[in-house]
Amino acid sequence: xxxxxxxxxxxxxxxxxxxxxxxxxxxxxxxxxxxxxxxxxxxxxxxxxxxxxxxxxxxxxxxxxxxxxxxxxxxxxxxxxxxxxxxxxxxxxxxxxxxxxxxxxxxxxxxxxxxxxxxxxxxxxxxxxxxxxxxxxxxxxxxxxxxxxxxxxxxxxxxxxxxxxxxxxxxxxxxxxxxxxxxxxxxxxxxxxxxxxxxxxxxxxxxxxxxxxxxxxxxxxxxxxxxxxxxxxxxxxxxxxxxxxxxxxxxxxxxxxxxxxxxxxxxxxxxxxxxxxxxxxxxxxxxxxxxxxxxxxxxxxxxxxxxxxxxxxxxxxxxxxxxxxxxxxxxxxxxxxxxxxxxxxxxxxxxxxxxxxxxxxxxxxxxxxxxxxxxxxxxxxxxxxxxxxxxxxxxxxxxxxxxxxxxxxxxxxxxxxxxxxxxxxxxxxxxxxxxxxxxxxxxxxxxxxxxxxxxxxxxxxxxxxxxxxxxxxxxxxxxxxxxxxxxxxxxxxxxxxxxxxxx
Amino acid sequence: xxxxxxxxxxxxxxxxxxxxxxxxxxxxxxxxxxxxxxxxxxxxxxxxxxxxxxxxxxxxxxxxxxxxxxxxxxxxxxxxxxxxxxxxxxxxxxxxxxxxxxxxxxxxxxxxxxxxxxxxxxxxxxxxxxxxxxxxxxxxxxxxxxxxxxxxxxxxxxxxxxxxxxxxxxxxxxxxxxxxxxxxxxxxxxxxxxxxxxxxxxxxxxxxxxxxxxxxxxxxxxxxxxxxxxxxxxxxxxxxxxxxxxxxxxxxxxxxxxxxxxxxxxxxxxxxxxxxxxxxxxxxxxxxxxxxxxxxxxxxxxxxxxxxxxxxxxxxxxxxxxxxxxxxxxxxxxxxxxxxxxxxxxxxxxxxxxxxxxxxxxxxxxxxxxxxxxxxxxxxxxxxxxxxxxxxxxxxx
Numbered sequence: 001x002x003x004x005x006x007x008x009x010x011x012x013x014x015x016x017x018x019x020x021x022x023x024x025x026x027x028x029x030x031x032x033x034x035x036x037x038x039x040x041x042x043x044x045x046x047x048x049x050x051x052x053x054x055x056x057x058x059x060x061x062x063x064x065x066x067x068x069x070x071x072x073x074x075x076x077x078x079x080x081x082x083x084x085x086x087x088x089x090x091x092x093x094x095x096x097x098x099x100x101x102x103x104x105x106x107x108x109x110x111x112x113x114x115x116x117x118x119x120x121x122x123x124x125x126x127x128x129x130x131x132x133x134x135x136x137x138x139x140x141x142x143x144x145x146x147x148x149x150x151x152x153x154x155x156x157x158x159x160x161x162x163x164x165x166x167x168x169x170x171x172x173x174x175x176x177x178x179x180x181x182x183x184x185x186x187x188x189x190x191x192x193x194x195x196x197x198x199x200x201x202x203x204x205x206x207x208x209x210x211x212x213x214x215x216x217x218x219x220x221x222x223x224x225x226x227x228x229x230x231x232x233x234x235x236x237x238x239x240x241x242x243x244x245x246x247x248x249x250x251x252x253x254x255x256x257x258x259x260x261x262x263x264x265x266x267x268x269x270x271x272x273x274x275x276x277x278x279x280x281x282x283x284x285x286x287x288x289x290x291x292x293x294x295x296x297x298x299x300x301x302x303x304x305x306x307x308x309x310x311x312x313x314x315x316x317x318x319x320x321x322x323x324x325x326x327x328x329x330x331x332x333x334x335x336x337x338x339x340x341x342x343x344x345x346x347x348x349x350x351x352x353x354x355x356x357x358x359x360x361x362x363x364x365x366x367x368x369x370x371x372x373x374x375x376x377x378x379x380x381x382x383x384x385x386x387x388x389x390x391x392x393x394x395x396x397x398x399x400x401x402x403x404x405x406x407x408x409x410x411x412x413x414x415x416x417x418x419x420x421x422x423x424x425x426x427x428x429x430x431x432x433x434x435x436x437x438x439x440x441x442x443x444x445x446x447x448x449x450x451x452x453x454x455x456x457x458x459x460x461x462x463x464x465x466x467x468x469x470x471x472x473x474x475x476x477x478x479x480x481x482x483x484x485x486x487x488x489x490x491x492x493x494x495x496x497x498x499x500x501x502x503x
Numbered sequence: 504x505x506x507x508x509x510x511x512x513x514x515x516x517x518x519x520x521x522x523x524x525x526x527x528x529x530x531x532x533x534x535x536x537x538x539x540x541x542x543x544x545x546x547x548x549x550x551x552x553x554x555x556x557x558x559x560x561x562x563x564x565x566x567x568x569x570x571x572x573x574x575x576x577x578x579x580x581x582x583x584x585x586x587x588x589x590x591x592x593x594x595x596x597x598x599x600x601x602x603x604x605x606x607x608x609x610x611x612x613x614x615x616x617x618x619x620x621x622x623x624x625x626x627x628x629x630x631x632x633x634x635x636x637x638x639x640x641x642x643x644x645x646x647x648x649x650x651x652x653x654x655x656x657x658x659x660x661x662x663x664x665x666x667x668x669x670x671x672x673x674x675x676x677x678x679x680x681x682x683x684x685x686x687x688x689x690x691x692x693x694x695x696x697x698x699x700x701x702x703x704x705x706x707x708x709x710x711x712x713x714x715x716x717x718x719x720x721x722x723x724x725x726x727x728x729x730x731x732x733x734x735x736x737x738x739x740x741x742x743x744x745x746x747x748x749x750x751x752x753x754x755x756x757x758x759x760x761x762x763x764x765x766x767x768x769x770x771x772x773x774x775x776x777x778x779x780x781x782x783x784x785x786x787x788x789x790x791x792x793x794x795x796x797x798x799x800x801x802x803x804x805x806x807x808x809x810x811x812x813x814x815x816x817x818x819x820x821x822x823x824x825x826x827x828x829x830x831x832x833x834x835x836x837x838x839x840x841x842x843x844x845x846x847x848x849x850x851x852x853x854x855x856x857x858x859x860x861x862x863x864x865x866x867x868x869x870x871x872x873x874x875x876x877x878x879x880x881x882x883x884x885x886x887x888x889x890x891x892x893x894x895x896x897x898x899x900x
Contacts, residue, residue, distance in 0.1 A: 308540075309539060309540045310537050310538070310539055310540075311537065311538065313538060313540045313543060313545065313599065313601055313602065314601030314602060314629045314630075314631060316540070316602070318547070318602065318604060318655055318658065319655070321545065321567070321602060322565075322567050322654065324540060325540055325541050325545075325567035325568060326567050326568070328540065328541045329541055329567065329568040331541075334537075334539055335539065335540075423528075426528070430525075430528055434521075
C-alpha cells in the first residue's frame with residue numbers, strides 16, 4: 001500500500017495526541033470514558049460514521065461485566081471480551097488515522113499508551129441504495145443486476161458470479177483526501193502478469209485528491225490522454241464485467257461508484273451486448289451486426305448528405321433526385337446550416353432528456369424531437385429527408401451499448417459534417433483516414449485498440465463482427481496474452497443416424 | 504529530461520506533418536465550386552442537331568422546385584463547349600450535365616458524324632453512365648414532345664425496352680469502345696414518334712465510323728440482341744408454315760400464309776393471323792466463331808435459346824411427338840434464316856456491329872481495318888445454327 005508522498009511525511013511527524021486534537025475540531029468526534037472492573041477505557045470515534053445500534057448491543061453492553069474476577073490487563077483481554085470480528089491491535093499511527101476516519105472505534109486502556117485497539121463497527125450501509133438494477137445498460141434477456149455504490153457489496157456480487165479461488169482482488173488506497181478503496185480484480189493464472197503489473201504501476205502512480213468515479217481513474221491511467229475514444233470498457237453490469245474478467249482482462253473497481261472499468265479493451269468490446277450471448281448465435285450475430293452498421297450510419301449519413309447536396313449532385317440516383325430537390329425547395333439555408341441546426345436540436349433534446357428524471361422523460365424527448373422536427377419542416381427550416389436522416393442517425397447512435405462510446409460517436413459526427421461542408425466527399429475520406437490512423441495508434445494497457453483487424457488476428461474474428469457459436473469461441477483472445485487460453489472444452493457431438501421411428 | 508525533450512520534438516514534428524498533409528490535400532483538390540442541388544438546372548435529356556452548319560442543343564430540364572413544369576432551351580454554336588455556356592445564358596440557374604441520362608442525336612446530325620460531341624462528353628468527369636439514342640427526325644422534336652412527360656420518361660422507356668423488350672443494351676461505355684475500337688461499329692437504339700404521337704423505340708441505328716449508315720427494325724434488333732447480348736429476353740414473332748406445305752418449302756422463310764383447313768370456311772374470322780404467334784425468349788447462350796480455310800472465312804453462329812411459347816396455333820398438338828418436332832424445327836429454321844438475312848444485310852451495307860473484325864483480328868497476325876472491311880468482310884460466309892428448348896407452354900386448358 002502506498003500513499004501520496006506528502007501525506008506520508010505528515011503522518012510520520014504526527015503523534016497520537018496531535019491526531020486527537022485535530023479530530024476534536026470536528027463536532028462529530030466523540031470520546032467516551034468507561035470503566036471495566038477498575039480499568040479505565042477510553043473510546044474515541046466519529047459519531048457520524050459508526051453504527052450506533054451495533055455499538056450499543058455488541059460493544060458497550062459487553063463492557064459492563066458483572067464478573068468481579070475478570071481483570072483487564074491488556075488490550076488482548078478486552079478483545080476477548082467482545083463478540084466482534086473485525087478488531088485489530090496496532091501502534092501504527094497512519095493506520096489508526098485512516099481507520100478512525102472510516103468509522104472505526106479507537107480503544108485505549110490505562111497503562112497502555114503505545115498500543116490501540118481498533119474495532120470496526122462503521123455504518124457502511126448508510127446512505128446507500130437498496131436496489132441494484134442496471135438502469136443505464138438495460139437488457140431484455142438475462143440478468144438485470146448491476147453494481148452499486150458500495151465496493152464490498154460489489155465484491156460480494158462478483159464473487160458470487162465467479163466462484164473460484166483464481167479470482168484475486170487486490171486493494172489499493174487512492175486519493176490524498178478521499179482515501180478511496182480501489183480494487184484490482186483479475187483471474188490468477190489466466191490474466192497476463194504483464195498487464196497486471198501495468199495496472200498496479202499506473203494506479204500506484206496516481207496522485208489525486210478525490211476519486212469521484214472510476215471514469216476519473218480511467219482518464220488518469222489511459223495510454224493516450226487526447227483521444228475521444230474510451231480505452232477501457234466502463235460498465236455497471238455484473239455479467240459484462242464478469243465476462244471481461246474471465247476473458248483475461250483486469251477490472252478496476254472504486255468505492256462509491258457502481259461503474260467498473262476493465263482493460264485492455266478493443267474497439268469491438270464496446271459494441272458487445274450481453275444479450276448477444278444470451279440469444280442464439282444467429283440472432284446474436286445479426287443484432288451485433290446491426291449495431292456496428294448503426295455506428296457507421298450514425299457517423300457518416302449526415303456528412304454524406306452535406307457532401308452530396310453541396311458538391312456531388314451527380315451521384316444521386318435518378319429516382320431520388322426529384323424527392324430530394326422538392327424537399328429542399330423552400331429551405332433558404334445551405335445544407336451545412338440545415339444539418340447543423342437539426343443535429344444541434346437533437347443534441348439539445350438528448351441533453352435535456354438525460355436531465356429528466358425517468359425513462360419517460362427520455363421518450364418524451366424523442367417525441368418532442370419529432371414534433372419540433374415536423375414544425376421545422378413546416379416552417380421550411382429543414383427538409384423532410386434530412387429530418388429522417390438525422391433522426392435515424394441519432395437513433396442508431398443509441399444502439400451502442402456502452403454510453404461513453406455512444407458519446408464519442410455523437411461528437412465524431414460533427415467533425416465529419418464540418419469536413420464535408422468544406423471539402424465534400426474528399427473531406428469525409430480525409431476524416432476517415434485520420435480516424436483510422438488515430439485508431440491504429442491507440443493502445444489500451446499497451447495492447448492495440450483495433451486488434452482483430454489491425455494487427456490482423458484471424459482467431460479473434462469469431463467474436464468480433466459476428467458472435468459465432470459457443471463451439472468456436474471457447475478460447476480466450478490471444479491479444480490479451482492469457483496464461484491459460486482455454487475457456488472450456490468443446491465435446492464433439494456424436495452424429496447418430498436417424499431412425500425412421502424418430503420422425 | 505532528454506527523453507521528454509525528444510518526445511515533445513517528435514510530437515511537434517508529427518503535428519506539422521499532419522498540417523502539411525492537410526494543406527497539400529486541400530491544394531491538390533483545388534477549390535471545388537459549391538453546387539447546391541436546388542440551385543442547379545439539372546437536365547436529364549439533351550438533343551443534339553445540326554442546323555445551317557451549326558451545332559444546336561435542345562435541353563429539357565425539369566423544374567423540381569416548383570410546379571414540376573419542365574422547360575426547353577435551345578441554342579446554337581460552333582463547338583460543343585460554347586454550346587454549354589450558351590445554355591447557361593438562357594436559363595435562370597446554371598445548367599449542369601452531371602445528371603444527364605439520355606443523349607438524343609438528331610438524324611441529320613448522326614449522318615454528318617457524331618465525333619465532336621462524343622469526344623467532348625468523354626472528357627467530362629461529371630457525366631456518368633448515359634445512353635445515346637438516335638432519333639429519326641430532328642432531336643429537337645423529340646425533346647419538345649417530351650415536355651409534358653415526367654422528367655425521366657425517356658430514360659425509363661429505354662431501360663424497360665432493353666430489359667424486357669428486346670432492344671440491345673447500349674451505353675456510353677459500349678459506345679466509346681465501339682467508337683475508338685477497331686473492328687467493330689457503333690450501334691444505338693432508335694426512337695421516333697409513331698402516328699399517334701407516342702414515343703417508340705424503333706429498332707437500331709448502325710454507324711459506319713462516326714456516321715449513321717443503316718437503320719434496322721425492332722424485329723431485326725431483337726435478333727441482333729440474341730446473338731450479341733447476355734440478356735436475351737424479348738418477344739419474337741413467328742409465322743408458322745402450315746404443315747401441309749412444309750415439304751419442299753423448307754428453305755423458304757417467307758411462308759405465305761395458308762389457312763388451316765379446320766378454320767378455313769368460317770366467315771367470322773378472328774383478327775390477326777392465326778398461324779402467327781409470339782415466342783418469348785427466356786435465356787440462352789450464343790457463340791460466334793470464325794473458321795478460316797485459305798481465303799475463305801466463315802463465321803459460324805450457334806444459339807441455344809430457352810423459350811416460352813404462348814398461344815401456339817390450334818393445329819399444333821404439342822403432346823404429339825411429330826407436332827412437337829415440327830414446331831421446334833420450323834421455329835429454329837425461321838430464326839436461323841432470319842439471322843442469316845440480317846447478317847447479309849449488314850454485310851451489304853458494310854457495317855459490322857457484331858465486331859467480326861475483332862474476332863478476325865484475334866485470329867490473324869496481320870490486321871488492317873481498312874483492308875478487312877474492303878476485301879475480307881464482303882466475302883465472308885455465314886452459317887447460323889439455332890437450338891430452341893421449349894421450356895414453358897403456358898397454362899393448359
